[in-house]
Structure formats: C-alpha cells, structure tokens
Amino acid sequence: MKFTLKIWRQKNAEAKGAFVTYRVEEISPEMSFLEMLDALNKKLAAEDNDPVAFDHDCREGICGSCGMYINGHPHGPVPAVTTCHLSMRHFRDGETIWIEPWRAKPFPVIKDLIVDRSAFDKIQSAGGFISVNTGAAPEANSIPVRKKDSDEAFDSSICIGCGACVAACKNASAMLFVSAKISQLALLPQGRVEAKERVRAMVEKMDELGFGNCSNTGACEAECPKEIKLTNIARLNREYYKAF
C-alpha cells in the first residue's frame, strides 16, 4: 500500500509548526499505524533527517502513551482502538492521511505529535485517590461490595488517560476523563468516605487548568478507545451537586 501523509511538524513548544507532506510506500495492511510511522522514521533517520516525534510505549493499547489525531478522529477512524492498535488495513491504498497532535490549551505541543498531558496528572493528584496509608488497610473481604457496583467501577476504571476525549471534544473538555475516575471511586464503599472532597477538588483543578465545558455532544464517548460511557459524566455531575 502507498499513502500520502500530511503530518504536523513542530520543532519545539515555541516554534511555529506546519504540515509537511510525506509519501510512504510498501506498507503492508497488517502493519499498525505506528509501525507505518516507524517505517517513515527509519527512512528519515537513515537520511539524517529528523524523524517524526510521537509518544508511544506499550503498543498494546493499554499504556495510553500514543495518540494522534488522524483524519478528523483521535486515534483514527476505527472506533474503540488506540493508535498503536489501528491497523493499516482500515485505510484505502493511495489515501491521503492527515496526522495532527491533540489540540487543547491544557495540552501544549512539545514537538511534532507529542503534547504535554501533565494536566491529567495534576487533576489526579488533586483528589483522584483514596487516602489510605500502606499497612492501614482492613482485611480485603471485610467490606463486601455488590458485584454490580464493582463491575461498574471496573468499567469506569479502565480509562488509559490518553486524552482522546479532550482531543475529540469540540470544547476540549476533560469531563469524561475526570468522571471515569470519580465514578470508579464513588461506586466503591472504600471511596465514598472522601467522595465530596474528591469531586470538588478534581473539578476545581480541571477548570483551573483551562479545559472547556461539557456540552453533551457525546464526541468523547464516541472516540474513547476504551469505550468509557457518558453516564460517568452524569454521575460526576450528580456527585458534584451532592458535594455542596
């Protein structure tokens, strides 16, 4: 397969970026999107040109490192996959592919397709935890948890923090990310104790960092590679009102 790539190149955070056109050939349909970029980078590097910088690590869809905006979609046009799992068989031979970094004020571009997502860590450390010291935990089975709640908490907890929700949202809102963590901890008895403090602190931090507001378009849910549900956002709202 052959492709024309329009890739956002930006030397560093201060530099002005622009799209640069590349052509790649001999791409096998079994390759992942990142492997296609690896092939491009190998060529660039061998010619002593600066390869395209992008975040990536586990390459099995769980670490949340990778993420680029491909043809109008975070992680590309296939639902429920991360960029590392996006297979080239989903593209037409000869297609032009636009590749951009996440765009959001709280996610400034560092280089090329790499953005700074430390805002997520800041939200997490504002309150995304249960305050229990090592050694202070009670016997695991001393607090039974309804299976339904536990399963639901799990469904919320599988967020990988990639930022696709922010990238997809027309408002660059982080509500889906925040709500996933709030939901997980709100659904478990262990997390209820400090539920009020948690939701206030996390929402406050999220607003302070300059993320946009939720206008319920559902783009985040549609583009989330882990299929985190919008119902989490409703729960976040509920928890937030209850916290005052």
Added chain:
Amino acid sequence: MALAGLFLLLFLPVHLIINLMLLSNDPEPFNRAAHFMASFPLVKIFEIILILALLVHAAWGVYIQICNWLARPTAYASGNKAPTVFFSKFMIWTGLSVLIFLVLHFFNFYFIRLGLVPGDPKDFYSVAYTLFSVPAYNYIYLFCFALLGLHLYHAFYSAFQTLGLNHRIWSPVVNIAALIYSIVIPLGFAFISVAIWQFR
C-alpha cells in the same frame, strides 16, 4: 444553564396553547388569555423568573462558549468528525438565532405591552394576523422554529445529563420525549403561522 433551560422548556408549551387560540375566528379568547398572562400576579412572578432564566441561559451560554473556544486555540486541519448528533455541536448558533428572533418578537409584542414600542397591547390578535400576512416574516418565523427544534432536541436530554439525572430505564424515555417535544412544539408554532398566512 440546564436549570434555566429546563424552565424555558416548561414555558414553551404554555405559549403554544395560547397561540393555538389564534386559530379561532374570534379574537376574544386569545386577547383575554394574553391579557390574563399580562396581568395575573402569579404569572407576573413567573414572567420575571422566565426573563431571568432567559438572560442567564443566554449570557451563560455565550460565556461558556467563549471559554470553550479558548480551550482549543488551534483548530484541526482535518476537522472534527466524531460521530455525534450533528446539531449538538452548534448550540451556540441555533441559540443565538433563536435569541435574535426573540428580540424581534419582543419588539412586536412584549415591548408593546411594556409601552416601550407603540401599539395596542389589548389586541395582540390583530398584531399577530398583521405579522403573519407578511411572507418575509413567515419565512423568518419558520426558519427560526426549525432551528429552535434542533436546539431543543439536544437541550432536552442534555439538561438531564448535566443535572446528573441519568437512569438505566428513564434516560432512554427522556431521549424519546426530547425527540417528540422538539418536533411537536416547533411544529405547533409553525402550523399556526402557516395556517394564518395561507388560509386566512
């Protein structure tokens, strides 16, 4: 935002019911209803809340929109193709269009009643008939209600979401209600205008 919006949602059916009286050949019921709405004390209180709700809803909406634009300083070259309800992304535009219509609407009716604009506050029936006989007014009217419908569809269910009122069984019901509401209400208003314009 959602609360103010929900209040506005409650008001629209009342307005529609009164407007339906326009279809009667006798101006009396409509004018009486209009007068009742203008003079009954309890309604007065509601009116104040309603105006406040409208102002809060509009001002807050604009403010949030500006924040949201600031949150994405650079747009995507390849656009945003997330599969969502199409008009949910354009609430600010449908909202602003409806707002412009409301200003026009206020000039035609509400400001007359307040004495800000010349006219007979006792006979809104005639005012309505006069306006609906102008084709251009009808076109604007119909267009704005179409936009209102689109605004309402997203607004209705998303208000519940924003208020955190989601439920395994009831949320789908709310979605259906939103669809029905956002079709029936604008259609009702549109029907009145077309009926007067074309058949009277």
Added chain:
Amino acid sequence: MGELVSKIPDGPLAQKWTKYKSSVKLVSPANRKKLDIIVVGTGLAGASAASSLGELGYNVKNFCYQDSPRRAHSVAAQGGINAAKNYQNDGDSVYRLFLDMIKGGDYRAREGNVYRVAEVSNDVIDHYTALGVPFARDYGGTLDTRSFGGVQVSRTFYAKGQTGQQCLLGCYSSLSRQVKKGSVKMYPRREMLDLVVVDGRARGIITRNLITGGIERHSAHAVVLATGGYGTIYYLSTLAVNSNASAAWKAHKKGAFFANPSFVQIHPTCVPQLNEFQSKLTLMSESLRNDGRVWVPKSKGDKRPANGIPEEERDYFLERRYPAFGNLVPRDVASRAAKERCDAGYGVGETGLAVNLDFRDAIKKQGRKAIENKYGNLFEMYKTITGKDPYEEPMRIYPAGHYTMGGLWVDYELMTTIPGLYAVGESNFSDHGANRLGASSLMQAAADGYFILPNTISNYLADQIRVPAIPTDTPEFDEAEKGVTEILNRLISIKGKETASSFHKRLGKIMWDHCGMSRNEAGLKKALGLIRELREEFWQNLIVPGSVDELNMELEKAGRVADYFELAELLVMDALNRKESCGAHFREEYQTPDGEAQRNDAEYTYVAAWEFTGEGKPHKLHREELKFEEVEMKVRSYK
C-alpha cells in the same frame, strides 16, 4: 569485592521476616524529613515504593521516562496477582505459595526471600482493595479468584484481563496523593543515564531531560531502582518498546553485581509475528489456558483451517505430555513444548511458527457468555490485532520474550552490592529463581515496594541521619555527567548509515536464535562472536539525526541499544557458564531422555552474580550458594 552476604536472618523460615522487622534499625519521623530518596521507575514496584516512603515522611524524588507515572509497563500485566488468602478453601497457605514459587523457580531462588513475598502477598491484596482497585467479585460481594499456570489452587486475584492496569492505577493514585502532599516530587520524561557513587555509597543519579535534552544532577541519601526487566533485548517481546536496561546496566557498571542474567522467561501465549515490520508481540494472558486447549495437527504440515481438522487428528500435546497439569503447566514448559512441535514441523499458520489455542470445547460447555465474561477484552484485542474472531476459530499463539528473572543482585534487604543502592521489582533477581510463575510479578513488585523496602531501607538510613543533603557540585557528579555527555556525543557523531532500531532488531535476532527458549554451547559461542561483531558495526555505522540538546528519540534508542550490546554479552556468558537446564534456562546438552530439563544441583545450586571489572575486561563471577533448609530439592515434574 568480597564474599556475597545475603543477610538472611537466622531462625525458622516462618519467623525470619518478623524477626527481621522487630530488630531492624529505625529512623524517627522527625529525622525522615531530612533524608532524600531517589526512586527510578513508576511501575508497580517504583510507584509503591515512592508512595510508601512518602507516607513515612521521607523526601522522595521519583523519575520515569514516560510522560506520566501511570504509563509504566506494569500497566500491561493481564492475568492477575497471587496471594495466599485461601478464600477458596482449597488448601492454600503462605507455605504452599512459597513452595509453588520455589518449585516453579526450579530451586534457584532464596528460600527466605520467597517465603517473605508469600507472607506479605495477603497485605498487598488488602491494600489494593482499600485503594479502590476493582478486583473481580462474586455475587456475595467477596473477592473472586482464578487458577493460574503451574499451581493446583485458585489464588489469583484479577480484574478481567487488566489486573496490571488496575494495580498500577492503584499505585499511581497513592503516588498522586503523596505528590499532592509534597512528599514525593515527580520527574517525568527523565531518563537515568548514570548512577553517582560517592565514597562507595550510591548518592545520586544523572538524568537526561527527554524534552530539552538537558543533563541534570539529582542527589539523595539512597537510590532505589525500579526500572523493570530487559526483555526488549530480544527486540520483539511483550514489553513496552521503550523498556530498557540502561539504568540497571549503568548501576552495574558502577559496582552493582548482575545476577542470573540468562534467566529469561519466554511467555507461551503471545500473538505470533505477522510481518517483518512488527515492533512488538502482544501477550495473551496465561489465564486463557484455563479454558483454552492447546493443540497442533497430528500430521506434519497440515494446512487445513483449524475448524476443518477433526478431533481425532488433533494433538493436544500439553495434555498428552503433562496429564496432571495439562494446559496449565508453567510457562517455560509450555513454551518449550510449543517450540518443540513447531520445530518438528507441526506448527500452524503461514510461518508454521504458531500453535492453536482453542476455546471450542469451553464455549460448548460453559456457553459463550461465560467465556465472554472471563476473557472478553482479550478476545477483542486478539480480533483487533489479527482480524480473526477467537469465538469462531482457535487463536494462534507462539512464545515471546516476556520477563527477566535475572537482574541486579540484592540481599535480603533488597540492597545491591553498592551500599545505599536498592533494586525492587523486576529489576532485581531475587524471588523467581529460574522461572517465574504466572501472577507472581505483580505480587512481588508490589510486595517489594509497599511492604519490604520501606521496612528494610531504614536499616541503612538510620546511619545517615547526620549526613546533610548531598551536594551535586562535587567531582563525583562532575565525572558522572562528563561520562554521560561523552557517550551521547559519541553516539550522535558516528553519522553512519544504520538506525538504532535496525541494530536492535539484528541484535534481537541473534539473541532469539541462540539464547532464547533453548540454548547450546555451540550456539552461545557463536552468538558471542556475532554480538561482538555487530557491536563493532554499531559504533562504526550508527546514525542518529538531530542534536543532543533537544527531544531526540533516536538518541534515546541508540543509548539503550548500546547498553544492550554489553548486557547481551553477559547474558550469553551466564548461559554458557550454567551447564545445566533449570526453569527457563534450557541447555540442550542437559536434558532427560524425554526432553525435560535436567538440573545439576551438585554444581549449580548457586546464584551467579557478575561483577563488572572494567571496559573490555571479562566479568568476574561470584557465587552465592543457595541453601535449602526447608524444602527438599526434587525434580520438577508436572506430569
């Protein structure tokens, strides 16, 4: 360096840890504030160590190369985490877990360490549950478990196929809490490029800021490495592609012994390689073997679609060879059995390098729903990667490099041979012997970080309370920084023709072919020569575009590959030295007539700890004899 002292406390096995804890030196809360600790790595071991030490009141600086601590590769562990809770009433106990680990590790691990891990395993589960880790539960609200390879009890706690992610996010949350409190300071996107040793003690690290390229100095009273394993030495492995051994290797070159480097676990159930561009092999959790049956056709080169091969023409080779454990034999055994069948020409798929993992019978018996509940996300993942539906046809799997039992040598206190330098989690060698059992890595990493290190590190730090904050403007730091800069400049100025990844791939192939699932003397010797040749070529013909003082991923890769060349050589040396087969280390010369591993307890019941003696000089071998006081050494049999 003198004799290796493992510092295992005296007394009965079950009392050792308790005895140690009650006699260890402590640091008072007021003094902890004055002590700085560097933790490198934010996986299960690193994040748990950093957060626990932060809770205790030490000043912790925590480093990771990723953009966020939540991305460390522990996140990818799938199947579960072991604990001796005996919630199933199936005869489990701390002692049984200990026994299984000792046996699973083929009697090449320390009794004292292994017993301790088994002992604190229950606390780990309690702690994670309290942190809000949503482990699977039963309808009554209590925790569920499942059974895992190599054992006969059900002691594995799990959160679908994402246990590692959930445990890591638990650690990340406790770490975040300390970050908020200010007791832990995070340094993401930093790569440790050297260890600084002052007067024989670990006193700091040199890091490269991966965004600016800036070289930074960080000092502390103690340094903890939680930098994971070196499985990416095979290029294709189940590890994150950026996982590397550089931090551990630099520490090794500064004096920390490297133990049992050739003990590398090849995981049996991975998605086979589909094409030559592939950058990574994805693991399919071992838990799949609970319900999936492994088979190949009975006739050679049978290329019919799997579903078209009738029952009587299928060879369920694990069930055939190991009737007692069947598909649940330990990983090394399963991997070798698969390799044996493929090498003999019975492999499936285009390459012939794959075996079937079939769920047909399980789906028939338990229903699709039940299978979906247990493995839904794994099946989805398989389908995403291969485009094939495992509900309809068998999965194809093949072994891949996965976990390294070897690592930095540590004593009972998890301290390396450099005073003040600790190694936790996969980066140390201590608990898994020659082979790790499934669901034990999360257990060991969390045990090390949450419960063991915080208790042992005070024994060292108690003597450090009068040492003021370590200055970084000393000759030791100057020299370390100079060394780092020199290597970076050297790498970038070669300006040859071949990229670091390309060299890495070639190195990986040498290692996989000659020092992978099975090894022999001729192959190992050949590998040594090939590695040296390739290394030579690397330093002649590498190309790294860009400059040192900017974000430069090619430079990062080049540095890691350069270290891998050195480690690869040691790995092969260790494999050559160990003239026996044990656990994952299978020397073809040493096998029973029916192809099972044959240990040589008389000569090799020791930990091989290698000392770096200088560039270009041979490593020096130190032996730590393993004493088995509690367990009788037996032939490991799963028949």
